[in-house]
Amino acid sequence: MKNVDVSGLRKTYRTRGRSPVTVEAVRGIDVQAESGSIVGILGPNGAGKSTTLRMLATLTRPDAGAGTVAGHDLLADPEGVRSGLGYVGQNGGADETCDTWANLVFAARLGGMSRTEAAGRAADLIETFELGPIARRPVRTLSGGQKRRVCLALGLVRRPAVLLLDEPTTGLDPQNRANLWEHIRMLRDQDTCVLLSTHYLDEADALCDRLMIIDGGAVVAEGAPSILKQSMAADVITLGTQLVGTAGAEITRLARELPGVRSVQPGADGLRVYLDDGERTLAQLIDLTRANGASISTISLDRASLDDVFLAKTGRSLRDAD
Ligand SMILES: Nc1ncnc2c1ncn2[C@@H]1O[C@H](COP(=O)(O)OP(=O)(O)O)[C@@H](O)[C@H]1O
Numbered sequence: 001m002k003n004v005d006v007s008g009l010r011k012t013y014r015t016r017g018r019s020p021v022t023v024e025a026v027r028g029i030d031v032q033a034e035s036g037s038i039v040g041i042l043g044p045n046g047a048g049k050s051t052t053l054r055m056l057a058t059l060t061r062p063d064a065g066a067g068t069v070a071g072h073d074l075l076a077d078p079e080g081v082r083s084g085l086g087y088v089g090q091n092g093g094a095d096e097t098c099d100t101w102a103n104l105v106f107a108a109r110l111g112g113m114s115r116t117e118a119a120g121r122a123a124d125l126i127e128t129f130e131l132g133p134i135a136r137r138p139v140r141t142l143s144g145g146q147k148r149r150v151c152l153a154l155g156l157v158r159r160p161a162v163l164l165l166d167e168p169t170t171g172l173d174p175q176n177r178a179n180l181w182e183h184i185r186m187l188r189d190q191d192t193c194v195l196l197s198t199h200y201l202d203e204a205d206a207l208c209d210r211l212m213i214i215d216g217g218a219v220v221a222e223g224a225p226s227i228l229k230q231s232m233a234a235d236v237i238t239l240g241t242q243l244v245g246t247a248g249a250e251i252t253r254l255a256r257e258l259p260g261v262r263s264v265q266p267g268a269d270g271l272r273v274y275l276d277d278g279e280r281t282l283a284q285l286i287d288l289t290r291a292n293g294a295s296i297s298t299i300s301l302d303r304a305s306l307d308d309v310f311l312a313k314t315g316r317s318l319r320d321a322d
Pocket residue numbers: 013014015023024025043044045046047048049050051052
């Protein structure tokens with residue numbers, strides 16, 4: 001079942017003041033997500049991830065776009081959307097002065113549960129997210145990883161069919177990230193529709209069933225991480241060399257004719273070659289480069305990554321964007 005089915009989302013911000021600026025934060029994005037899946041929105045800072053999630057959460061009104069979230073019309077029935085939704089913003093939503101127990105009970109009471117129901121729900125979530133030993137400490141005294149688990153639990157108090165997570169693991173160390181990933185996978189396996197944003201390539205790759213890669217407020221590529229990578233090639237060889245004049249053009253042309261080569265991108269500091277079997281073709285590539293009088297300063301052979309997809313679509317690397 002499609003739990004998020006929205007098309008044509010747009011949002012333009014206009015700042016006021018002496019020199020007003022117009023920012024087209026989201027320029028026509030379609031979002032579809034099914035129950036029991038994790039859909040990722042991957043993009044650099046300023047790509048429009050938070051704005052997209054905030055529009056789906058009814059926190060920001062879209063300039064254009066239509067569809068349903070958790071079975072309710074996004075524009076006509078925002079109350080209905082909110083009733084089926086959990087949203088955890090970039091900075092979380094816990095009251096830092098209260099403890100975890102109080103935060104969870106308060107959220108459950110706000111959601112319309114009785115005192116007894118609220119206490120039961122809080123106890124369940126504390127157990128699920130392994131928050132027992134720290135449940136009575138003010139949230140402000142918790143570590144980054146513990147706080148994120150509290151915020152995730154808060155987003156789930158009302159058993160939402162759709163969970164929106166804005167950069168859930170930013171700033172966490174690898175161990176805490178892996179722990180949070182496990183919890184997010186568990187929610188997916190219990191049939192929740194999880195839609196999350198991230199600027200981490202490895203997170204998008206490891207966690208998401210389907211990805212939307214966005215840049216400048218628009219989708220540049222979409223699909224399962226493995227399919228997106230395969231669409232580039234199996235391997236990528238990067239040769240550090242100076243490609244000058246006719247020799248440079250000849251190296252590029254000959255590289256394109258090597259077996260299994262899918263694309264060759266010449267740049268200021270060398271050549272990127274996307275191909276099916278890097279190990280087999282590497283020697284030929286080195287030979288033809290040298291034969292045309294170019295010296296090679298560096299060589300690398302890697303599996304094609306999501307960054308290569310981003311690079312091919314935008315001309316920039318997501319790694320540089322951090
Ligand atoms: N309230 C706002 N007023 C003006 N510009 C905004 C506002 N919120 C976001 N923007 C701009 O919209 C663009 C997209 O922002 P955002 O959705 O936060 O991106 P991301 O979450 O991918 O980093 C950025 O250029 C940002 O500066």
